[in-house]
Amino acid sequence: MTIARFETFRPIGEILAADVLPALYRAQKLPLRISCLGLASADGGDNADSFERMIPLGECPSPEEAMQFAALRLSRGDICSGSDSFPHFCPRIMLIQDREYGLVLAGEIRAGIILWQQPVTSNAEARRIVTEASRLRGMAFAASGRANRELARDLRLRASLCEARLVDPFWRETASDLLRLPQAA
Template identity: 75%
Template sequence: MTFARFETFRSIGHTLAADVLPALYRSQKLPLRISCLGVASYDASDVANNFDRVIPLGECLSPEEAIQAAALRLSRGDICTAPNSFPYFQPRIMLIQDRDQRLVRAGEIRAGIILWQQPVASDAEGRRIVTEASRLRGMAFRASEPGDARRLRYRAAAMEARLVDPVWRETAADLLRLPQAA
């Protein structure tokens, strides 16, 4: 006598390996840290004295909370507001990293909106992005104008926003499918 195997049935071992253990591993990497990469200066008129700066924004216990918190801070203009912070800060890239500094999610900031990047689908795609980003950084190193060099570096950083750690790739891809609040 043979039984038909239903597609909806999964063995306990498969459920444990596919769902439970990865979730437990990711939970060990919490809290998630939110930060913003941008251009800072003390004087808005002095472009020559602008410099790149990473501003820490806080911690959250889930990727969903971190995405919402990052969007809220950006929409309120609440990124560089501490008393000792820079009076002029232009946010460029939002980062969410785990406790081990592994990239969970990243997005480029344009017109006050975070454009979260699709994570790489494979290690080979990741290597291609690293190669292209390295090429852009080399061009930035050789650029004679500081503004041109900065634009090339940020193009490279925007590409690297897709380099989500393999532990977080599936979670990051799932988060892109969720409807985002405006």
């Protein structure tokens, strides 16, 4: 005699492995931290006195909410507000990281919007990006030694934009799915 298996019932082991354990693991990585990397200066110029600065913006319970929070803060122009703010701050890259500082999503800021970067799809692609970013940082180091700070700063920005695709393997699928969804205007 054979027992018919119904599709509505799943073994408890399958439920634990497919639903419960991934949800618990994800919960350990929350909340997500939102930060902005940019140039800070005292006089607002893009001169030798400006320096790169990471500004923490807040925390959110999900990647979707973190993306909305980042876009809202950028649109309001309150990236660098508070007691330790800089008179002039030019945001360049928005970052979303998990509790362990694993990259969830990152995007370049252009014309007041965030251009979220597609995450890498494989470890081989990640290695190529690390190699390219290292090459750019090496060129930036050489340029700073020749007292060409603007070129060095631009090369470091290009390296950071390459690294923006180095999403933590745990978050790659989630980030790809988020970027496939149509964004509300």
